[in-house]
Amino acid sequence: METQRKINPKMMSRVSHIVLTFIIIMFAQRSHASEAFTTADSVTLTISIVDAHSKEQLAKLSITTYSDFIGNYGQENNNRVAIQKFNCRDGDKLKIRIPAPSNIFWLQISYHPGDDPYTISLYAPNKVYYMENTDNLNCILGPTDIHFSGIGSEKMNLQRELFRYDFPESPELEKLQIEERKSKKVGAYYQLRTIVDKGLDSLYDIKVNLLQKYKPLVNSTIFYALENESIAIRRKATLKGLRLILESEVEDNASNEAEMYFLDHIEQLKPKIKKPILPLSYSYLDNIYDFERISAHIKNKGKEAISFDKALFKEIIEKYGKITRDKLLLKWFAYAVRNGLDVSPYFEEALKNIYDPVDSATIVSIKSKMMTGEPFFRFDLKDNLGRSITLQSLKGKVILVDFWFTGCGPCRIMASNLEPVMNHFAKDDHVIFLSVSVSSKSWWLKGIKSRQYTASAQLLTYTNDMGYNHPLIRYYNIQSYPKLMLIDKFGNLASFEPPNPTNKNGKNQLIIAIEKLL
Numbered sequence: 001m002e003t004q005r006k007i008n009p010k011m012m013s014r015v016s017h018i019v020l021t022f023i024i025i026m027f028a029q030r031s032h033a034s035e036a037f038t039t040a041d042s043v044t045l046t047i048s049i050v051d052a053h054s055k056e057q058l059a060k061l062s063i064t065t066y067s068d069f070i071g072n073y074g075q076e077n078n079n080r081v082a083i084q085k086f087n088c089r090d091g092d093k094l095k096i097r098i099p100a101p102s103n104i105f106w107l108q109i110s111y112h113p114g115d116d117p118y119t120i121s122l123y124a125p126n127k128v129y130y131m132e133n134t135d136n137l138n139c140i141l142g143p144t145d146i147h148f149s150g151i152g153s154e155k156m157n158l159q160r161e162l163f164r165y166d167f168p169e170s171p172e173l174e175k176l177q178i179e180e181r182k183s184k185k186v187g188a189y190y191q192l193r194t195i196v197d198k199g200l201d202s203l204y205d206i207k208v209n210l211l212q213k214y215k216p217l218v219n220s221t222i223f224y225a226l227e228n229e230s231i232a233i234r235r236k237a238t239l240k241g242l243r244l245i246l247e248s249e250v251e252d253n254a255s256n257e258a259e260m261y262f263l264d265h266i267e268q269l270k271p272k273i274k275k276p277i278l279p280l281s282y283s284y285l286d287n288i289y290d291f292e293r294i295s296a297h298i299k300n301k302g303k304e305a306i307s308f309d310k311a312l313f314k315e316i317i318e319k320y321g322k323i324t325r326d327k328l329l330l331k332w333f334a335y336a337v338r339n340g341l342d343v344s345p346y347f348e349e350a351l352k353n354i355y356d357p358v359d360s361a362t363i364v365s366i367k368s369k370m371m372t373g374e375p376f377f378r379f380d381l382k383d384n385l386g387r388s389i390t391l392q393s394l395k396g397k398v399i400l401v402d403f404w405f406t407g408c409g410p411c412r413i414m415a416s417n418l419e420p421v422m423n424h425f426a427k428d429d430h431v432i433f434l435s436v437s438v439s440s441k442s443w444w445l446k447g448i449k450s451r452q453y454t455a456s457a458q459l460l461t462y463t464n465d466m467g468y469n470h471p472l473i474r475y476y477n478i479q480s481y482p483k484l485m486l487i488d489k490f491g492n493l494a495s496f497e498p499p500n501p502t503n504k505n506g507k508n509q510l511i512i513a514i515e516k517l518l
Contacts, residue, residue, distance in 0.1 A: 043135045049092045050142045058087040060112035067101035100133035107131045113143045154217035165203045189254040204234040228273040232283035239290035309336040326359040370496040376487045379472045381461035397432045398517045399487040406439045406447035414482040415453050417501040422457040437462040488517045
């Protein structure tokens with residue numbers, strides 16, 4: 001039975017203000033465009049740039065196509081078909097041929113204004129559009145908005161509208177959550193979660209109305225996929241919030257109340273879809289993953305984190321079937337590797353239970369690339385002095401690789417937390433800290449100059465203006481940053497996910513991991 005609790009009016013007012021403000025600012029400018037053409041195996045997207053800020057300085061545009069997208073957990077296993085990058089400015093009209101690997105596929109649009117290295121919110125990495133191979137599209141793209149026209153544009157504009165009502169990562173809300181956790185007041189977290197969920201419900205109601213408005217205009221398969229996605233995103237926001245509290249390794253009122261909230265609302269939080277169709281909603285898969293992780297955490301309370309991963313692997317194998325199981329296993333491997341679990345004993349069991357040959361090949365690829373002891377990719381990078389830095393030239397050294405880009409907030413946090421680790425090995429010339437930027441040369445140099453992303457103790461390199469298309473990045477399919485990797489002195493992969501120095505005890509754990517390789 002759901003626990004009844006009193007709501008603090010002051011807190012309700014603060015959170016309501018956040019939600020209301022978010023809804024108001026969602027209404028932005030609307031534009032129009034003309035038609036384009038398509039071919040059988042590709043679609044053509046003509047983009048008109050409308051951005052006064054890019055008159056003086058070139059903006060960056062990237063278009064990424066996926067044949068399979070399993071979401072934010074296990075991003076490395078999203079099946080990226082192509083990534084195309086362009087320099088552009090106000091008034092440019094770009095005709096872009098986009099590969100269409102199947103009837104339905106996924107498209108990500110990222111736009112970086114010339115004076116801002118950040119990816120703006122409307123084109124964030126989790127905003128991925130469902131596309132069809134019959135699309136014939138144009139769009140007008142500005143620094144804060146995008147509008148589609150042409151064949152298939154109805155579903156694109158529907159998705160654009162739905163993105164507007166994804167619950168925001170509000171700094172004010174984050175501050176409020178920190179305050180409530182620090183207060184250590186009994187019931188504070190439970191109360192906050194209740195209020196935030198009321199805000200989430202109001203945003204979901206707006207999405208439902210949008211879906212009904214566009215239903216007659218959109219392919220039924222796409223409509224049901226987006227309906228499932230909207231339901232899943234609503235649940236995902238709550239599940240993710242609870243999971244982050246429960247896995248924070250802090251035993252306090254908040255963690256106890258997060259567990260209580262989950263158990264009180266377990267029926268509402270169980271992953272559900274309105275209509276079972278393919279392709280599966282990637283947020284629905286995230287729902288299942290979060291739900292099962294929280295369940296495993298509660299069942300294995302008091303045990304080390306890798307116990308959750310072991311229990312979760314068993315749940316996925318026994319509880320889910322065919323396609324859902326395949327995608328969850330891909331997520332599991334990505335997440336388990338990040339948590340430091342030795343995944344080698346699980347490959348055989350996973351491959352016996354994989355249904356789709358493509359997913360089976362992905363598991364085999366994970367095994368060959370992420371496994372400890374496998375030869376590391378033979379890279380060739382340029383440093384800030386113009387020298388060629390290769391894996392062979394660093395042989396005999398233990399190498400900690402830090403992948404980053406200028407404008408990445410978490411990358412700055414990683415850099416500051418790496419400092420104590422680098423200081424520990426300051427006098428040991430057998431340890432190399434290799435900084436690899438995926439930014440363009442100009443932005444890489446700006447990042448170095450800012451001293452926010454690198455340190456003098458690092459060997460500073462970049463991906464030779466190839467960005468995410470550099471063979472090293474493509475080989476490991478790195479799609480989220482910052483990213484650390486550890487190489488032993490023989491040039492083999494020592495850890496695909498070494499201890500994260502931003503975590504509790506992470507710095508000491510990383511130092512120990514490096515020392516073991518010397």
